[in-house]
Amino acid sequence: MRFAERLDPLLAAPGVLCALVVAREDGIVVEGTGHVGVDTDAVAALAASLFERAAAAAEASDGGTPGFLHLEGEAGRLCVVPRGDLLLVTVAEPHANLGLLRLAMRRQADALGG
Amino acid sequence: MFAPDDIRRWSDALAADPASLVYADLAEALRRQGDLEAAERIARRGVERHPLHAAGMIVLARVAEQRGDAAAAALWWERARHAEGRGAAALAATNGHGAPHHARRTSGAMRAIPRRPTPAGPIRAVSFRGDSPTPTFVASFGTPRPELVRSLVADADGLLLASPTASDDLPVLEAMAAAVAGVGDIAARAARHLGLGPWRAIVLETTGDALAIAPASEGALTVLSVARHVPPGRARALLRLAATRAAADGF
Numbered sequence: 247m248r249f250a251e252r253l254d255p256l257l258a259a260p261g262v263l264c265a266l267v268v269a270r271e272d273g274i275v276v277e278g279t280g281h282v283g284v285d286t287d288a289v290a291a292l293a294a295s296l297f298e299r300a301a302a303a304a305e306a307s308d309g310g311t312p313g314f315l316h317l318e319g320e321a322g323r324l325c326v327v328p329r330g331d332l333l334l335v336t337v338a339e340p341h342a343n344l345g346l347l348r349l350a351m352r353r354q355a356d357a358l359g360g
Numbered sequence: 361m362f363a364p365d366d367i368r369r370w371s372d373a374l375a376a377d378p379a380s381l382v383y384a385d386l387a388e389a390l391r392r393q394g395d396l397e398a399a400e401r402i403a404r405r406g407v408e409r410h411p412l413h414a415a416g417m418i419v420l421a422r423v424a425e426q427r428g429d430a431a432a433a434a435l436w437w438e439r440a441r442h443a444e445g446r447g448a449a450a451l452a453a454t455n456g457h458g459a460p461h462h463a464r465r466t467s468g469a470m471r472a473i474p475r476r477p478t479p480a481g482p483i484r485a486v487s488f489r490g491d492s493p494t495p496t497f498v499a500s501f502g503t504p505r506p507e508l509v510r511s512l513v514a515d516a517d518g519l520l521l522a523s524p525t526a527s528d529d530l531p532v533l534e535a536m537a538a539a540v541a542g543v544g545d546i547a548a549r550a551a552r553h554l555g556l557g558p559w560r561a562i563v564l565e566t567t568g569d570a571l572a573i574a575p576a577s578e579g580a581l582t583v584l585s586v587a588r589h590v591p592p593g594r595a596r597a598l599l600r601l602a603a604t605r606a607a608a609d610g611f
Binding site: 284285288289292293295296299300301302303304305306307308309310311312313314315316317318319320321322323324337345348 | 509510532535536538539540542543546547549550551553554555556557558559560561562563564565566567568569570571573583585588592593596
């Protein structure tokens with residue numbers, strides 16, 4: 247599957263707990279899996295909601311087209327990259343290499359097309 | 361002076377139509393009665409709904425003066441003057457929508473805006489929570505940084521609390537403050553539900569300026585607009601610095 251091929255490299259990265267392709271408009275999971283205990287539906291919904299709200303705020307400050315979003319918590323990270331009508335979403339542990347994850351997500355998002 | 365039943369009449373009118381501009385009259389009447397808390401609450405809701413309505417800002421300036429918060433009063437007077445020109449057109453538009461009496465009174469109030477000394481250069485940081493001015497955000501943030509396009513602290517209701525950015529940028533700062541309202545709630549909910557712990561930062565890269573947000577006290581947010589050429593790690597470091605220093609200022 248096209249989406250699964252994009253997600254597998256992300257899931258294989260150290261510290262990544264969940265990788266999803268999400269419909270941007272309604273926050274529904276299109277494809278993806280996560281470690282046991284990860285509520286992927288909740289990840290998708292919350293990631294889409296946060297991304298849209300942050301994108302609207304960026305627009306108010308003369309920001310351009312939104313790209314990589316990173317929510318940093320004390321115990322983990324939520325990362326989102328948009329591609330057309332889709333969002334590529336990951337949840338990762340705090341020790342995950344954010345730089346590598348960002349590059350990997352952007353690369354896989356580009357491969358999704360849009 | 362207000363008639364004895366004015367407050368009840370205006371309360372009823374506002375309950376029937378929460379968008380009514382009568383909120384300013386009601387808030388002013390409550391202020392004159394000495395109920396500063398209710399006056400401020402109603403005026404702030406009104407200004408949030410009608411960001412160009414100078415009459416509500418005048419009430420907030422007077423409330424701040426009564427509380428001895430000179431910095432807050434100065435900011436509200438400045439905002440009222442700023443809104444006066446743009447608000448006049450909007451106010452004229454309300455004359456045909458059922459509030460001519462109030463509109464006339466509000467127009468008079470706007471003409472009565474005193475010429476207070478305008479803070480030179482940057483807006484000074486203001487806290488609307490306490491009785492004394494809070495140390496300035498600009499002072500604690502340090503010297504201007506070329507990487508920062510704008511920076512501000514916004515309260516949980518989307519109102520601007522403080523910014524070291526030049527005051528002629530006020531409309532954009534207020535738009536940013538309003539736009540980030542609720543982002544903190546969503547971030548907190550997401551972090552809690554996903555087991556991420558307390559959230560510390562949001563950084564959104566764009567093809568233009570990046571947006572960086574960190575939580576502040578009482579639901580407020582520290583918000584940075586970072587120039588597009590700045591690497592994401594630097595944007596995050598600037599956000600940490602701003603959040604730390606804003607916290608030191610009491611935000």
